Amino acid sequence: MGKFFAITIFVIAILSAIPIVMHTWEAPADISTHGHLIDEQMSETMAEAGISFLAAQLLLAFFIWQFSNRGTESKLKSFPGGARALVIAAVLVVGVEVLALGVFGVKAWAGVYLTPPSADAMPIQVQAGQFAFYFRYPGPDGKFGPLHPERINEGSQEFFGLDKEHDVESRDDIVTAEMAIPVNKEVHLLMHAKDVGHSFFVRELRVQQDFVPGLDVSLHFTATKVGRYEIVCTQLCGLGHYNMKAYLDVLSNDDFNEWMKKQAAMQ
């Protein structure tokens, strides 16, 4: 039975690795300027984790094969290197490997979070609430008007609580239910939670960030490929969580300007 167990571990380890090697299930192609760093980090980690997984499982299987049910006459032996060799190996090989991963990973993280957006990045405010995203563009004046939460009234389509009568900066603000951005233009996303925690996740853009009620959070990114992508919520926000989504349209400059005009006319 020991040998059969060893074979089972061997087969499971190999079968588990096949979909990874064959790339059967993986993230869609990256459409951001920073995403390649995350993808490279992912590949390197996959290689190291994969080797560690296979090495440990196969070694376990091999020793079970070799040493199970040997009977009482067989001679007991100890691994010649002893525990000291294993500790040194773990520290040197695994420790250095994972720390190297961590050090190199800083670059990918910094690309998203530790560099400020450029001065000419396009600001867009996104508000998350149960169970929809709404987007606000500052309009020709380039400024967002202040929010007045007490004025929010979804029935009358007042999603952000703007006071266009008194706040001059709000008058040209453009509010939409879908997000459109121009290709190859940096976007500075200002994230606002209306009620509870939510999240903004676009797989192709390699961005995921929580909305934190009571806290201003922002993100910046540049999309490099025209197309339509799904924005989904990944933070459990209530019964409609599974259905909280919006679309992101990455448009050419001309198409974006056209879209913006249309949206402005609809306000």
Next chain:
Amino acid sequence: MHDTSAHAVQHHAPTSFIRKHVFSLDHKVIGKQYYALALAAALIGMVLSWIMRIHLGWANAAIPGLHTLSPNGAPGGVLTPEYYLQLMTMHGTIMVFFVLTTAPFAAFGNYFLPIQVGAEDMPFPRFNMMSFWVTFIAFLVLVSSFFISDGPTLGGWTQYAPLNAIGSSGGPGQGLGVVLWMISIALFCIGQLLGSLNFITTTLDLRVKGMSLMRLPLSAWAWFITSCMGLTAFSVLMPACILVILDHVAGTSFFVPSGLVLNDQLVPHSGGSTLLWQHLFWFFGHPEVYIAIVPGIGIVSHILIANMRKPMLSQRVLIYCMGALAVLSYMVYGHHMFVSGMNPISSLAFSFPTLVITIPATITVLIWVFSLYGSRLRINSASLFALGFISMFVSGGVSGFFLAQPSIDIMLHATYFVVGHFHMVMGVAAMFGIFAGTYFWFPKMSGRMMNETLGKVHFWLSFVGTYCIFMPFHYLGLAGNIRRYSTFVDDFLQPLIPVHRWITVAALITGAAQLVFVYNLIHSRFWGKPAPDNPWEATSLEWSTATPPPWDNFGGKHPVVYHDPYQYGVQSSVGDYVMQASPEQVKTDHEEK
């Protein structure tokens, strides 16, 4: 070390049924009560997972009987989105708290820690009895939320703020359901704090003559280290739960900031912090992962040694590794919060200890695997589950490489990759530790042997089945499949539904296999072959006493310890081992400490 006799026991052999079996002060009865509670909780948690899995595979399927249980939550037997989330929350809470904490730590620890140190009982038997009954009440309070008008909370076992504090306007179950959840968990924390105090004092003060700390079996070390974690982790979660209750009933705003709008109404709170909850919760939550798994590490080591017929390559290194895991577990909790809005520099600060924790974990695995080298490995149900534990620990551990890195977490956070990771390492591995412990110690606890054939059937179905369930979770996560969705309506999630169906079928079969275990447990308890005192030819003190042990553990005697816990592979009058309590001198390769 101390002589136990004088202070260990303040109580005498009970005579009434109530004192013997219900409100018992005997640590062994309390251990069995914890085991029974964990078993009942595990069965409930498993049925909840079946319902969720059927819904995830076939969203419109009517589940027989569910309509009767909750006409609103499952009209016509089909789950509503909110009821899915409520079941999911209860599944997670029941499994993490009432199974993975109670069985390996509170159940086995209660039963065997005093015996393994040679004590007659714990130093505070009344606290010990309270610890179980408070935990039992906590379980009843949690389950009672199924029967209130809008059902249990839907906020997940992590209960993130401010959803946990804004009341019923946040959704079904977010009013009274949350309050019951918080009361339940606060009570649970009290139970575990009382238990931890007992475990720590038992280990430090009640060891018999000759039982130095380094002569403690690895399982005893694991329970001791776990109780130190329990004392510090649960004492943070308990006040956090109380603060949430105050936000509900006393008008405070610990976790709700100003300016929130629900149903077009301003929420009447201001000044709270939503991230505060996450810090408090995860300061408990990450050590909790190790509270679930460290007892398994100790139990599996203890069982493997008896079945390898030789000690581990280094007992000391394993103890240091368990200690390192415990200490580091407090320094890594922020890796749950990389994309939470926490300062991005903090994410890097939490990333490095998370990566460092792989070192003691790797050393532990290497010690286990290379200790198999040259052994006379006996294959039985207990050792199969112990070896299966190692395989699962590795599989669940390597996915930690990914989740330790903030940049990769951008892609994997809140996906099924995370669900696969923690199910594999703290769910399945910990369960395998519980099963290994059960097959190993059942004879001592009940006086009867378990059926080996059924044990092996249970093992094979569980081992292959859990890989069929949880490996695909990782693949789904790589493809971006988000967790905590009741139905997959997004365009990119539709093609992944066949994978969910595969997982559902595997989960139903693997779950059904657990019924083999339950049958074996109950059947063997009454009709199993009578067990000898030391069926595994093992060395530690629990095998020196009668089966099952008398109420004072050693029948009025005080054992004296002469040896390290694992004197195997030696020549002695009884075979290839010498028991800890045997004065027989042994020529041995390994140095006595």
